[in-house]
Amino acid sequence: MNPIPEINSDKIREARKRIDLMVHWTPLMRSSALDKMAGCELIFKCENFQKVGAFKARGAANAVLKLDPSQRVNGVATHSSGNHAAALARAASEAGIPAYIVMPSTAPEIKKQAVKEYGGVIFECEPNLLAREEGLRKVVDTYGAVFIPPYDHWDVIEGQATCAFEIFEEGLSLDVLLSPVGGGGLLAGTALSAHFYSPDTQVIGAEPEGADDAKKSFLAGRRIPVEKPNTIADGLLTSLGEINFGIISEHVTDILTVNDEEIIAAMRLIYERMKLVIEPSCAVPLAAVLRNKTRFQNQKVGIILSGGNVDLAKLPFR
Template structure:
């Protein structure tokens, strides 16, 4: 790997201590009914119970708390319409500093409300990447705020790594640990924590077929940005970040894909059998296990349930 690793085992332990007052140590859950279906022993790490309803609370808190005092007072900024926006707004609010969030004017009202509830200041822009980046530059130059990107950032990755660290700390020794992959923040953090604390565990990324740039990049050995994305897993429609790719290409065993129908079926199982509300992205790893039963047979497989922020009026169940 060309990039020098800016994270080590000590820094992950320190990150977990740093964010302790800001995030939950989330519980593990099991389902004998789903184990029976899958033919292996599944352990689910419930980040849908995390603050702001997603693992993103970890990375945002870690990045905000690692700012220098001189940076901190001017606040933080990002462009996002998803969980990272809410997570950054909340982390900033808890640290007593402003958060400037550039969001497309077309973002769902519920996402805007979440950011506002956590005290974030919303700057609306046109719904395209160029407008978002311009909006961000403007906010950063006007207020001197520090840009905290959603995944392509060492402190964010270090924060996400605390989730797998908690799993290892619970005393499990997994054969496999699986997370969904979009920008790669959670997968790269998980891969590093697992490399340091449980090197015998294989880390696998789970991706929708309709947004499979991570698998393509992983197989090609270079980043292949997403040309077009089409999947119900709306949290995973972004291209792999640069740092994330560097970590993933070195420390991840495989990236496997599934169809939207398989994602919906896995999501329904989690609702029906585990009584958990999860977003579609969150169900992708279970869909991968169910599609590749022989590969995981009899193994102990950890799955990070990444988040539970879903539009309840539009659940895909029939």
């Protein structure tokens, strides 16, 4: 059985070329203070410096650029708690087409503003998956726009895969590469890139205990959706997508969970020691490394800092 019929190594490379004018090749950063603390060599991929402040710029750009002109004409639509929304609005704006975005009313103000700045049209809904899907259906019916899902989509996953592709292209031979997991777009893409470009690198997902459906699904061998997610990592509230689950089951080594206290502590370290602004979701992999130091001891550990769109008035530091 070939579990990944849609993506191969050439396609991820081609995707990176396709989106080249729309995204940054983001830098890697290190911190000797954090290495000492973690007992391993940490290499951080700074997607917080990415366009729209998150890795989501990659998948959205790839999905929009892969639409043919007849598909593009009525624009694109999606539902998203934030970063995918801004990413799709921006990608659409650069392609000269409209973007219709269904957002939960609880989405951070900074994320709503970003969508508006890129010219996206926002439709607010209740903060649950049913309301989002209902809102989206209306928008698609009304405008004839093409739905670009936040994660459960081959072109989106292929786009997110370009992030880990860049790490491997720089010739780093990592023992492990960690990414946060919410819907699973980044983790699935990361796992595929490792599979094609660095098969000796283990890929591990990191997830908040308060939204641990990926861990549960991974162990059970079937998708178990999260019901009442509760975590400070607002980018990871969604349940694993179907395509994502398939790729993750096949190509991910493990999924580690951490609690909110550990997430905040890791977030603080990244602010204080690395001087980087990140959103809480982004601190989950470092929290997982610090909770499992023995496992990673003396290894070369990559961490994808997935995004930096945080409400500065609500930072969790006391």
